[in-house]
Amino acid sequence: MSKLITIDGNTIPFEEGQTIMEAATAAGVYIPHLCHHPEFTPHGSCKLCTVKVNGRTCSACTFPAVDGQDVLNNTQELTDDRRLITQMLFVEGNHFCPSCEKTGNCQLQAVAYHLNMLDNHFPLFYPNRELDASHAEVMIDHNRCIFCTLCVRASQQKDGKDVFAISGRGLNKHLIVNAQSGLLKDTDIEATDQAAHICPTGAILIKRTAYQVPIGERIYDHQQIDQVSLASENSQHDK
Incomplete structure (x- = not known):
């Protein structure tokens, strides 16, 4: 049964x-x-x-x-709560969609559209976060990290490495890398690693690939995130 x-x-x-x-x-x-x-x-x-x-x-x-x-x-209650969570994710980082090379391919942005998020609601935090472009092929823009830990899990469970981790709590929470210097260039990450491609925002990017797909022709420019997500995840489940 x-x-x-x-x-x-x-x-x-x-x-x-x-x-x-x-x-x-x-x-x-x-x-x-x-x-x-x-x-x-x-x-x-x-x-x-x-x-x-x-x-x-x-x-x-x-x-x-x-x-x-x-x-x-x-339900309306859950939709409202999800919208508030999404608004908090936007104000806790520095997410400026019009100038971000991930716009149109960003899951955070697409979720915001799905939830009909029309403003940030809360005051922006404007945290002082750095950009690590030390690696020859991969870069981290800490301004866009939402601490989803996908890169952490991908590095450990798919790539067989241990490149990323989350350190600190509250406003001091931040993404760290497995190198004494704290720089991505001193880790063993490669551009072909799953961890370098799984970020749902623009926090981890492959260098020299920005805007290869023009704005207006990107994933969420033509499809809602619910359609993309269901198709993608069911496809991966069937493999």
Whole structure:
């Protein structure tokens, strides 16, 4: 007998061991997220995928699907909370979309559009963050880091390296690299590493590749993030 959960009143089958996020994605139901990636261990850091499960608030990417669960995903309350989280991500960093080479390919930007985020709501923090362009092929713009840990997990779980980590807490939280000098050039990262390509914002970039795809012809210029995310993640699941 199939195991079933309901999401916003719709019956969704799932396989043993799947999370709510995995079950939803397989069924074509989009749950907004930034730190989730189907290839890596769930982390639950961005909290955008927060849903209500039998009245309890949970992260869909980490919470297991259990037969008979009643999940609320697409409610006004959750949409408002997700918009506030996204607004906080924008003001806690230095995200200037019109001048960013990742615009149109940026998941943070696309999520903001999906949630109909029209302003920042909160005062901008304008943190003093540096840019590390010391590496010959890869650079880090710390202004755009949202601490999703995707680069950390990709480096460890896919590349077999340990290039990145998150250090500090609160306003002192920052992305660090595994080098005594603290510079990317002294790590063993390569431009072909998954960790160099997985950033959902423009924090980690491959040098000399900016604007090769013109603005207006980029991923989210023509498709909403829910369409892109569901197609991409189900494709990776089928491999």
